[in-house]
Amino acid sequence: MRLVAALICMWFGGALLAPPAHAHAVLTATEPADRQALLSSPAAIVLKFNEHVKAVYVRLLDANGAVVAGPSADSIDNDVRLPLATPLPNGAYVVSFRVISDDAHPVGGAVLFAVGPAPAAWVAAVPAEAGHGWQIATATNRAAHYIALGLAVGASLFLALGTEADALYRRRLGLIAGTSVVVILITAGLAVGLEGGLVLQSPVRELFAAAPWSEGQETTQLRQSLAAAAVALLLAASTGLSGRAKRVLALAGALAAPATIALTGHVVTSGPVWITAPMLFAHALPAMVWFGSLAPLMAATALPVQAAARPFSVFSRWAVAGAAVAVVAGGAVALAQARTIEGLFSTDYGHLLLLKVALVAAAGGLATWNRLRLTPRALRGEGSAPTALSRTIGVELLIGITVLAVTSALAGMVPPRSLALGVHDHDGADSAPGYVVGAVSAGKSATIALEPARAGRNTLTIHLAGAGWAGVEPRSVSVTLGNFQAAIEGLARPLRKVAPSVYQLDGPEFAVPGDWTVRVLVLVTEFDAVTYTIPIPVAP
Amino acid sequence: MSRSVLIPAAIAAAFGATAVPSWAHVTLETKEAVVSSTYKAVFRVPHGCGAAATTAIRVRFPDGTLSPKPMPHAGWTLTIQEGTLAKPITAGNDTVTKGVTEIAWTGGKLADNEYDEFVIQxxxxxxxxxxxxxxxxxxxxxxxxxxxxxxxxxxQSGPNGEEIDAAPSLKLNPKP
Incomplete structure (x- = not known):
């Protein structure tokens, strides 16, 4: 009953702590509009968003890629403004921008426009992003953070609940808790700078320069890091106390640790925060306690049977219900992110999510085996059972660490639900470096992206967007690829429809580097086609 | 020019000469006509799709075309599809919104190594x-x-190696 009350408190607590902005910032309009041809130069470039954003940079590039204006721009409420001091000469231009929303999520993109007559075809390269470095560094740091949080929670809970256990066991748990607290503090601090670097997309080696850190302080990551540090200190304090105070502090820390995760990230922003934050909490709390319990349980297998009985019985009492809550809440969160079953199979996010589910299922299988077979045998005092139990718990622990690593990678990716909005997130969190061009033919525009635009396996994505395509459902989209230097021509491939007006080719066709020509054929009716011819450089 | 460029270039040249099965398109026999005049469109079909035999020919018309009448073809089923025109035809107070939208000869068989003509007045x-x-x-x-x-x-090439190429075109000259 007390637990229910505590959970209800956390529900409201989670809702109060959660950030005020509930969604990714979405670009709603621009002046000039994308692919608009203006009679004369505009006085300013204006990007309009659905919520308040802060400009990181806005660059105006001419057709040769030279910076004409920017990168500093003004943020006024939901608008970002780049004033132009001198009128632009006739020609095609690209506005490349990166802004940061109140939920700490960087959003980037590009807009094409022309001054003077509209070009027959828009071909403008959008500068590629700095790379995966920040994503990898952030995901690694986050994984270490999650793992340390889980270990600290488990160790301090077992220390608080198992007061009668022997001294060596307590020393071991104390060591786990202490080390984890230190790791939590370090990773929480690093996260601020890493988040700033992710936003700025500066080279990764500049992590210890001032810029990423001052940028990071502007994001919600700062709040999350401070909260995590507070939780770590709470847990550390609990290990030093005794009796009732120890139990209260450990329990409070264990409840607060998963709540800190709900302070930032895309899961929280996917819906009404009073639903998503408690849902995430309901998933993270039992998952974290479960994971955290593995190390103390493993240590307990070395104890004499009578002493080991208590940790195991406490864990067993809560394990089944906890696992059920974690799986159900996790399933609900996952469903909200993937949106469609198709999204699970057609996106990287979905693939990772499936991997996580498979790993959790494997861990669940092991846990069931432990509970039904090994634990009773060990508690009966059968000689070989504790060793076997310790080994399977060790495997479970390794799987748990992998699950947390996958989870932290998921946290850095843009889920299918955001892609379904049709928002082009060229942001550091999800886009690979690649090549993106816009093209217009017969009044219909298309965005063609090749990722990673390096020799080997590539994904070619064609997005048919804009007014010209309203109410038009193409019969098929195919491409003919050619690379003159490599003597490749007429390589014809059909494209797969992956979402409304988004078509994709995923394969090894761009096997050699060089200048490729991609000819896109959109068959609108049997007798009408729209074609685009796009040169795309493929790096070695 | 380095060797690494020369060899692929030579291969490309060889491909260009041999890989494309035929340069011939479906074309009109008479490529020029006068506006608002009676014209006999003869569509010349020089080959199949790759080596596959032709089984149907379906034609649409430029906006403003009036009363197209196909010539029947022995062994082929003729279909004249009527409907609302993509763009109404107006001449003074006279507006035509409905008419022939597509003509098709189907169910025939024209082998790749045979030649045939399809005629519409x-x-x-x-x-x-x-x-x-x-x-x-x-x-x-x-x-x-x-x-x-x-x-x-x-x-362009279709997914099965089909040809996607220029439509038969007619140059319309003003009245002399």
């Missing part, structure tokens, strides 16, 4: 310029060459 549009007759050539095995692109647009 029509009244040409009133506007001078280039008039296009988008044409779909259906073949055995579900293939279809599409002669539908505007002049100057680069040819």
């Amino acid at each position: 029509l009244t040409t549009p009133a506007e001078a310029g280039t008039a296009l007759f988008p044409l779909v050539q259906e073949c055995e095995g579900g293939k279809a060459n599409r002669w539908i692109l505007a002049p100057g647009v680069a040819a």
Whole structure:
């Protein structure tokens, strides 16, 4: 009953702590509009968003890629403004921008426009992003953070609940808790700078320069890091106390640790925060306690049977219900992110999510085996059972660490639900470096992206967007690829429809580097086609 | 020029000479006409889709075309599809919104190594310029060459190696 009350408190607590902005910032309009041809130069470039954003940079590039204006721009409420001091000469231009929303999520993109007559075809390269470095560094740091949080929670809970256990066991748990607290503090601090670097997309080696850190302080990551540090200190304090105070502090820390995760990230922003934050909490709390319990349980297998009985019985009492809550809440969160079953199979996010589910299922299988077979045998005092139990718990622990690593990678990716909005997130969190061009033919525009635009396996994505395509459902989209230097021509491939007006080719066709020509054929009716011819450089 | 460039270039040249099965398109026999005049459109079909035999020819008309009448073809089923025109035809107070939208000869078999002509008599549009007759050539095995692109647009290959290329075009000259 007390637990229910505590959970209800956390529900409201989670809702109060959660950030005020509930969604990714979405670009709603621009002046000039994308692919608009203006009679004369505009006085300013204006990007309009659905919520308040802060400009990181806005660059105006001419057709040769030279910076004409920017990168500093003004943020006024939901608008970002780049004033132009001198009128632009006739020609095609690209506005490349990166802004940061109140939920700490960087959003980037590009807009094409022309001054003077509209070009027959828009071909403008959008500068590629700095790379995966920040994503990898952030995901690694986050994984270490999650793992340390889980270990600290488990160790301090077992220390608080198992007061009668022997001294060596307590020393071991104390060591786990202490080390984890230190790791939590370090990773929480690093996260601020890493988040700033992710936003700025500066080279990764500049992590210890001032810029990423001052940028990071502007994001919600700062709040999350401070909260995590507070939780770590709470847990550390609990290990030093005794009796009732120890139990209260450990329990409070264990409840607060998963709540800190709900302070930032895309899961929280996917819906009404009073639903998503408690849902995430309901998933993270039992998952974290479960994971955290593995190390103390493993240590307990070395104890004499009578002493080991208590940790195991406490864990067993809560394990089944906890696992059920974690799986159900996790399933609900996952469903909200993937949106469609198709999204699970057609996106990287979905693939990772499936991997996580498979790993959790494997861990669940092991846990069931432990509970039904090994634990009773060990508690009966059968000689070989504790060793076997310790080994399977060790495997479970390794799987748990992998699950947390996958989870932290998921946290850095843009889920299918955001892609379904049709928002082009060229942001550091999800886009690979690649090549993106816009093209217009017969009044219909298309965005063609090749990722990673390096020799080997590539994904070619064609997005048919804009007014010209309203109410038009193409019969098929195919491409003919050619690379003159490599003597490749007429390589014809059909494209797969992956979402409304988004078509994709995923394969090894761009096997050699060089200048490729991609000819896109959109068959609108049997007798009408729209074609685009796009040169795309493929790096070695 | 280095060797690494020369060899692929030579291969490319060889491919260019041999890989493309035929340069011949489906074209009109008479490529010029006068606006608003009676014109006999003769569509010349020089080959199939790759090696597959042609089984159907379907034609659409440039906006402003009046009363197209196809010549029946022994062994082929003729279909004249009528409906609302993509663009109404107006001459003074006279507006035509309905008419023939597509003519098709189906159910025949024209082997790749045979030649045939399909004929439609029509009244040409009133506007001078280039008039296009988008044409779909259906073949055995579900293939279809599409002669539908505007002049100057680069040819494409369909997913099954079909040709997607220029539509038969007619130059319409003003009245002398």
